Amino acid sequence: MSVSGALRLRRGDFVLDAELELPERGVIALFGRSGSGKTTLLRCLAGLERGDGWLSVNGCRWQERDYFLPVHRRPLGYVFQEASLFPHLRVRDNLRYGYRRVEASHRRVDFDETVQLLGVEALLERYPQALSGGQRQRVAIARALLASPRLLLMDEPMASLDVASKAEILPYLERLHAHLEIPMVYVSHALEEVARLADHMVLLEAGSVLAAGPLRELLVRSDLPLSHADNAAAVLETRVVRHDAEQQLVELECGAGRLWVSRGPAAAGERLRVSVQARDVVISLAPPRDSSTLNCLPARVVEISDDPHPGHLLVRLAVDDQLLLARIPREASKRLALSPGKHVYAQLRGKALS
Numbered sequence: 001m002s003v004s005g006a007l008r009l010r011r012g013d014f015v016l017d018a019e020l021e022l023p024e025r026g027v028i029a030l031f032g033r034s035g036s037g038k039t040t041l042l043r044c045l046a047g048l049e050r051g052d053g054w055l056s057v058n059g060c061r062w063q064e065r066d067y068f069l070p071v072h073r074r075p076l077g078y079v080f081q082e083a084s085l086f087p088h089l090r091v092r093d094n095l096r097y098g099y100r101r102v103e104a105s106h107r108r109v110d111f112d113e114t115v116q117l118l119g120v121e122a123l124l125e126r127y128p129q130a131l132s133g134g135q136r137q138r139v140a141i142a143r144a145l146l147a148s149p150r151l152l153l154m155d156e157p158m159a160s161l162d163v164a165s166k167a168e169i170l171p172y173l174e175r176l177h178a179h180l181e182i183p184m185v186y187v188s189h190a191l192e193e194v195a196r197l198a199d200h201m202v203l204l205e206a207g208s209v210l211a212a213g214p215l216r217e218l219l220v221r222s223d224l225p226l227s228h229a230d231n232a233a234a235v236l237e238t239r240v241v242r243h244d245a246e247q248q249l250v251e252l253e254c255g256a257g258r259l260w261v262s263r264g265p266a267a268a269g270e271r272l273r274v275s276v277q278a279r280d281v282v283i284s285l286a287p288p289r290d291s292s293t294l295n296c297l298p299a300r301v302v303e304i305s306d307d308p309h310p311g312h313l314l315v316r317l318a319v320d321d322q323l324l325l326a327r328i329p330r331e332a333s334k335r336l337a338l339s340p341g342k343h344v345y346a347q348l349r350g351k352a353l354s
C-alpha cells in the first residue's frame with residue numbers, strides 16, 4: 001500500500017477518525033454525504049490540517065507522533081473546487097511554475113506530454129481569465145501534475161462547473177486515470193462521477209470510514225447506503241469487440257454476454273467500463289423477443305433484499321463474475337418467483353449504460 005495512516009481531528013462537534021490503506025495507483029474516491037468529512041480528511045493528507053495520528057506515503061513518513069512534514073514539503077498536487085491559477089501569468093507560465101520548482105533529476109513527468117494529456121496545447125498563450133471553467137480546471141490539473149507529485153489530491157474538481165463543462169472535462173479525467181502512476185484521491189459526492197472514474201472507494205460517514213475497498217464491490221453491497229440511493233449503480237468491466245460504423249454502435253464483451261453502446265470509434269480489445277443504474281435494469285425469465293431492447297445479459301439471482309423505495313426490492317444479479325443491481329417492484333419479484341440461484345435475463349433499458 002502506498003498511502004496508509006490513521007488520522008484524528010476534532011473541529012467543534014465534528015470528529016474525524018479515519019484509518020486508511022490506499023492502493024498505490026488509480027483513482028480513489030473519498031465519498032460520503034455533505035459534512036461526512038471528505039474535505040477535512042483530504043486537508044489532513046495534504047498537511048493543511050494537523051490532527052493526531054500518522055501518515056505514510058510511498059514508504060516516507062509524512063506524519064507521526066512527534067513529526068509533521070509541512071505542506072510545502074509534501075510532494076503532492078492539490079486541485080481545488082475552483083482552479084486557483086495565477087491571474088497575471090499566461091497558461092504556459094502557470095504550468096512552468098510548478099515544473100521549475102522540481103529539480104530536473106526528480107522530474108517524473110514530461111511537460112509536453114502532460115500538456116497534451118489535458119488537451120491544453122491551444123491554451124498556452126492565454127491568460128486564466130480568457131478560459132472557461134472547464135479549461136481552467138484542466139490547466140490546474142496539468143499544473144498539479146507537472147510538479148511530479150507522489151500523490152494527487154482533488155477536491156470536487158467539477159463542483160463549480162456547469163453540465164456542459166463537466167461533460168467536457170470527464171474524458172480528460174478518464175485519460176488521466178489510464179496514464180497516472182500515482183494514487184489520485186478524488187473527493188466527490190456525485191455517484192455518477194465516481195462510478196465513471198474511481199477504482200477504489202473510501203466511504204465516509206460522520207467522520208469515520210464506513211467501508212473501503214474496490215469500487216465495484218462497494219457499489220453493490222446491500223449493507224451499504226450506496227445500493228439504496230436513487231441513482232444506485234453497478235460498474236461492469238467490458239472489452240471492445242468491434243465498432244459498427246453503420247449502426248453507430250460499439251459491441252462490448254461482458255462475460256459470456258454482449259452489450260452494444262453508442263460511442264465514438266473504439267479499438268478492438270480496449271477495456272471499457274460501463275455503469276448501469278439499478279432502476280434501469282428489468283428482469284425477465286426469457287430473452288425478450290419483439291422488443292426494442294438492445295442489451296440483455298444472462299444472469300443469476302444472488303440475493304434479494306429490501307429497498308427503501310416503497311413497493312420495490314433490490315436484486316443482486318451475477319453476470320459471470322460481475323455483479324449488477326436491479327431495483328424491481330415487489331410484485332414482479334413474486335410473479336417471477338425470483339429466488340437466489342434462479343437463472344434470469346437482465347434487460348438494460350436504453351439509457352441504462354453510461
Ligand SMILES: Nc1ncnc2c1ncn2[C@@H]1O[C@H](COP(=O)(O)OP(=O)(O)OP(=O)(O)O)[C@@H](O)[C@H]1O
Pocket residue numbers: 011012013014032033034035036037038039040041189
Ligand atoms: N473549522 C471548523 N470548525 C468547526 N467545524 C468544522 C470546521 N471545519 C469543518 N467543520 C465541520 O466538519 C464537518 C466535516 O466537514 P467537511 O467539509 O470535511 O465535510 P465534507 O464531507 O467535505 O462536506 P461537503 O461535501 O459539503 O464539502 C462538517 O460538519 C463541518 O461543519
